[in-house]
Amino acid sequence: MKTLEVDLGNRSYPIHIGTDLIDRPELFNACEKATSIFIVTNTTVAPLYAERLTRTLEKLGKQVKTIVLPDGESYKDWKNLQLIFDNLLKFAADRQTILVALGGGVIGDMTGFAAASYMRGVRFIQVPTTLLAQVDSSVGGKTGINHPLGKNMIGAFHQPVAVIADLNTLKTLPARELSAGLAEVIKHGAIADADFLDWIEANTSALLACDTTAMAYAVLRSCEIKSSVVSADEKEGGIRATLNFGHTFGHAIEAGMGYGEWLHGEAVGCGMVMGANLSCRLNYITQKEVSRLTQIIGSMHLPTQPPPFGAQRYMELMQVDKKTEGGQIRYVILEKMGKAIIQSVPDGQVIETLTATGAHQ
Amino acid sequence: MKTLEVDLGNRSYPIHIGTDLIDRPELFNACEKATSIFIVTNTTVAPLYAERLTRTLEKLGKQVKTIVLPDGESYKDWKNLQLIFDNLLKFAADRQTILVALGGGVIGDMTGFAAASYMRGVRFIQVPTTLLAQVDSSVGGKTGINHPLGKNMIGAFHQPVAVIADLNTLKTLPARELSAGLAEVIKHGAIADADFLDWIEANTSALLACDTTAMAYAVLRSCEIKSSVVSADEKEGGIRATLNFGHTFGHAIEAGMGYGEWLHGEAVGCGMVMGANLSCRLNYITQKEVSRLTQIIGSMHLPTQPPPFGAQRYMELMQVDKKTEGGQIRYVILEKMGKAIIQSVPDGQVIETLTATGAHQ
Structure with a gap:
């Protein structure tokens, strides 16, 4: 233990x-x-x-x-x-x-x-x-x-x-729920620890098989990352919001589909693909890194393709999400693999991401 | 101001x-x-x-x-x-x-x-x-x-x-609601400031007439007392519970009558009469002091006679009240006029108070 x-x-x-x-x-x-x-x-x-x-x-x-x-x-x-x-x-x-x-x-x-x-x-x-x-x-x-x-x-x-x-x-745990949990494990790597992301990529099979040794490390490292962020910012005044990577898009998917249709982790997995696309569009990470993260997410049997509600519906759904302040949505962006930042983004670029990922058709 | x-x-x-x-x-x-x-x-x-x-x-x-x-x-x-x-x-x-x-x-x-x-x-x-x-x-x-x-x-x-x-x-404010508020003013005197209780007694008419000068002092002194207690014990681990004088009985009256029948302050007024009776029964304050407090409460047009639900019903209603811990009800007791303490009381003495005040007939 x-x-x-x-x-x-x-x-x-x-x-x-x-x-x-x-x-x-x-x-x-x-x-x-x-x-x-x-x-x-x-x-x-x-x-x-x-x-x-x-x-x-x-x-x-x-x-x-x-x-x-x-x-x-x-x-x-x-x-x-x-x-x-x-x-x-x-x-x-x-x-x-x-x-x-x-x-x-x-x-x-x-x-x-x-x-x-x-x-x-x-x-x-x-x-x-x-x-x-x-x-x-x-x-x-x-x-x-x-x-x-x-x-x-x-x-x-x-x-x-x-x-x-x-x-x-x-x-x-049903396989689908295991995968949903792995989405948050991947998230911790993506926002805070590039080495951990490498480890996840190398241990995909062991994690999907629920191997105890692999799982023990995945849970421990995730809890370490999350708890250090929470200790620094208990009530989400700043850095804690980086834990919401993939969540603004993910919540829109969950709400738009009706709660319970997609598992939370599935929506976050797909939301991270969208978040990575946006991060690339803002010239932080490369298209290759977007593809790699998308591939890791997909290899865990998580959806990487958002439901095509259309851009307007996504914007409405995200507007009501609780991370909006004064009407401005704050997005969690990957500055690089293993480091997240928070910023507002012009609607135009968000809509480009929605279009590029197939959320707007 | x-x-x-x-x-x-x-x-x-x-x-x-x-x-x-x-x-x-x-x-x-x-x-x-x-x-x-x-x-x-x-x-x-x-x-x-x-x-x-x-x-x-x-x-x-x-x-x-x-x-x-x-x-x-x-x-x-x-x-x-x-x-x-x-x-x-x-x-x-x-x-x-x-x-x-x-x-x-x-x-x-x-x-x-x-x-x-x-x-x-x-x-x-x-x-x-x-x-x-x-x-x-x-x-x-x-x-x-x-x-x-x-x-x-x-x-x-x-x-x-x-x-x-x-x-x-x-x-x-309707007269009935003014009186209900005065119950809590009286309470602050009873639990924390005997001089303030004297002042209330001397200013009954001015308070009932909602005289601005009298009311300004009553509100200020009440807020001072309450805020000093709250500052010392924000989450009611100890001394803050003294602010509940009259409330254990009062909540039983409110719940038993159905919320809204008696105003909260009316129930607290009557509850203080019962609390004073119990304090006297435990040899803290004198019968004369009970009568005086009852008289001050009554002079503010507050009920001093509890509804006769019977002792068993009162005990049940008080049991569910949130101040119970481990099944034991903690009562706020006047150690003397202007000072409250908290203690558990054998059911027998509570039932005597319920009988003596007419709650059990």
């Missing part, structure tokens, strides 16, 4: 990465002072791991209840958040209750926002069971739900007290 | 208290960098002040929109919070948008929670137009909405960037 610390002063927390971690009660020692523990999970993950995790937590001498939500991005809404609150209140959860998010990014985001808002804030632990959640969404404290008019529009910054990434849970 | 500063490090903010403040654009200088301003108000307050406030804010060169919610505690729910989000998204509010809460405690709590959650946090200004909001709810950063199973169960700590208490807005 490897442990790395996210350094956020009195909100610091450990990320544990290894195999069979959900059987180890000592990793959940934050629960020692909890009055009760609520596992929040979904209908897919519950049959696989909820009982094992319950047994582990009960070894701490605590009462453990499980709240099971439907599975999928389309359920990341107020209605299902309410289901969490209803259960917490029904079973008299108090301010010393701890929530445990057992599942992917949707479960982590919703549980985190429930923890942020229940009685104005209780603690929570992330037990991410998808690659996407292990390398991205469980780290950094962004929580929230979707609004019909935009993704993650309602939420809070609320840091977990621990992240426990059990690599064995990835073995049961 | 008097200005006092709530000292919370980089979340510090001023409270301005005076007359005709909503006409003074310079008090809203926090809006200078805002991309847009949304006034959130209700159907009662909007016709009185929304246009005047809009004119003031437009002087800052900003686009101002107004969101009007229905008026009343029973509307402090998710559905109306959604109305705020719907409007913010519809009109492309971004992270640099500022919300302005124009109204009483319900508007302030909902607007504050909307600001805390919209895009994971935007800034907001409190313009409290009720006495209750001016002396209590607009200061301290507690925001939230009600859940059918409990009051303020869903929310956040989110500090405003300014509080602008215009005493003239109190002139249009």
Whole structure:
């Protein structure tokens, strides 16, 4: 097991990465002072791991209840958040209750926002069971739900007290979800570490086969990159926004298709192709680098071809995305492979990218 | 105009208290960098002040929109919070948008929670137009909405960037709401300043008549007391809970009657009578002091007689109240007039208080 610390002063927390971690009660020692523990999970993950995790937590001498939500991005809404609150209140959860998010990014985001808002804030632990959640969404404290008019529009910054990434849970992951997670792994290389990107390119097969050694490194390095960025800029005043590479286009794809049609990671994978195209158009990276990144993304079985909504629809969808400020969209651009910057871009060049990538036909 | 500063490090903010403040654009200088301003108000307050406030804010060169919610505690729910989000998204509010809460405690709590959650946090200004909001709810950063199973169960700590208490807005307040606000004024005396309680007792008529000089002092001293407590304990780990004197019983009354039947301040007034009875029962204050406090509360036309739900129902309602920890209810007790402490109390003595005050018949 490897442990790395996210350094956020009195909100610091450990990320544990290894195999069979959900059987180890000592990793959940934050629960020692909890009055009760609520596992929040979904209908897919519950049959696989909820009982094992319950047994582990009960070894701490605590009462453990499980709240099971439907599975999928389309359920990341107020209605299902309410289901969490209803259960917490029904079973008299108090301010010393701890929530445990057992599942992917949707479960982590919703549980985190429930923890942020229940009685104005209780603690929570992330037990991410998808690659996407292990390398991205469980780290950094962004929580929230979707609004019909935009993704993650309602939420809070609320840091977990621990992240426990059990690599064995990835073995049961459908291939499509594994690929979606690899999109964020590639992103970390592209924005922050060219050597890591080389390593990813050289280990494509091992990663797609969910090889434990390869996966352990991919998760660890991703968490290191993400947590160092988050430590420097917890609430996304500046550098943290570079983690959104591929996300402005990706969110437009997700919203335009209807949440849940494309997996978040698939949309980000395709969004990175578009972001790379734009970076090249702005004379930062070369066409060859765009092709190479596109090839890496494609080799992970991720889509590289955006849906052809047309330029106007993309611009509308991106306008409502939360990274707009004063009407100006800020794009994450690759200054070079392994380094991202943020800037606004004239609509004309964005439309050229939409046309060149087939988003506008 | 008097200005006092709530000292919370980089979340510090001023409270301005005076007359005709909503006409003074310079008090809203926090809006200078805002991309847009949304006034959130209700159907009662909007016709009185929304246009005047809009004119003031437009002087800052900003686009101002107004969101009007229905008026009343029973509307402090998710559905109306959604109305705020719907409007913010519809009109492309971004992270640099500022919300302005124009109204009483319900508007302030909902607007504050909307600001805390919209895009994971935007800034907001409190313009409290009720006495209750001016002396209590607009200061301290507690925001939230009600859940059918409990009051303020869903929310956040989110500090405003300014509080602008215009005493003239109190002139249009119905007598019943003025009295409800005076309950919290009395509370500040009871828990923190015996001299202030003497002053309140001596100025009952002036306060009930909404005399500007008397009211200015009542608001200022209340804000001073509340903000010093909040500065010492922003997230209610300890001393801040003393501000809940009368609230454990009061919330039970509000929930038991159905939100909106009793005004919050009325329930707190009556709750303080019950809290004083309990404090006497625990040998802290004398029966004479209980009678005096009851008399001050009654002289402000506040109820001093709890609804007779019966002891069991009260205990159930209080159990779900958010101040319970590990099943144990923590009560705010007057150690003496002008000083409150927090402790758990055996159910037997609470039931004696419920019986003695007529809550259990």
